[in-house]
Amino acid sequence: MAGRAKVNWRTSQGERTVDEILDTASRMMSEQGYDGVSVAALSNEVGVNVSSIYWHFGSKAGLLAALMERGAVRYFAEIDRAMAAPPPLASASERIAWAMAQVVDVVSSHREFLRLLMLLGLHSRDQPTIEGVQRVWAEGRASVYRHLRWALSGEYGQEIAAAIADEIVDFTVVHINGAFLSSEIRADLEFARLVEALVNSQIILSEQAVDRYRSQNP
Missing domain, CATH: 1.10.357.10 (Tetracycline Repressor, domain 2)
Incomplete structure (x- = not known):
């Protein structure tokens, strides 16, 4: 039971992280354009590692597709x-x-x-x-x-x-x-x-x- 709760917590955390990244990317790109927002700037704004963004979306283009x-x-x-x-x-x-x-x-x-x-x-x-x-x-x-x-x-x-x-x-x-x-x-x-x-x-x-x-x- 403890293992299941831990997996659910991690899944929930991952979903929140994805939403936070997408929400922030939407705001930044709608203001600065796609080319004006780097993955580094996005990671700094969200407060996550660059590697986390690449892990969730694969690339900046993948992030845009998901958005x-x-x-x-x-x-x-x-x-x-x-x-x-x-x-x-x-x-x-x-x-x-x-x-x-x-x-x-x-x-x-x-x-x-x-x-x-x-x-x-x-x-x-x-x-x-x-x-x-x-x-x-x-x-x-x-x-x-x-x-x-x-x-x-x-x-x-x-x-x-x-x-x-x-x-x-x-x-x-x-x-x-x-x-x-x-x-x-x-x-x-x-x-x-x-x-x-x-x-x-x-x-x-x-x-x-x-x-x-x-x-x-x-």
Whole structure:
């Protein structure tokens, strides 16, 4: 029994160390960029040996991969939780506004991860890192598509909702990313306020797209 308790304690300590390293790496890299943070500086900040970081992650690239994977899992899990229990809304405009409000809340609590993702997407020349960023981007697009389709289906039905969501999903993704980046660059530009403007555009575009769809599919 004592041996089992000792193993569990060591496992618990190892998990805490990994989380501490990843939390600190996320903060430092989101502020300084991936190239600006050395393993030595990270080990000094966390208070662990450099060898401990290499033991857990294998390399700096392995650390980055683990950081991106954990950040993406947490971010998309929280998005799904936020969208899991919508209020009884029927109109597309109400549903879009509600869904985007959930996005604002989740983004606000994951700014470090999203900042790092954008920095890597803009500046990394490492192919595995680029591919990792692209995978997260694709998962983000799929998530936005699912929630747009839900938002439109209550008023227009599943068939039209699928077609219109596919038409406006890239517009939505681009503007969410642009709103986030703008709010990072300029403190006077609030992400929530920029998303409110996006909601109005989504509603107008979706209504126009529905009219086109119905005229082409009488």
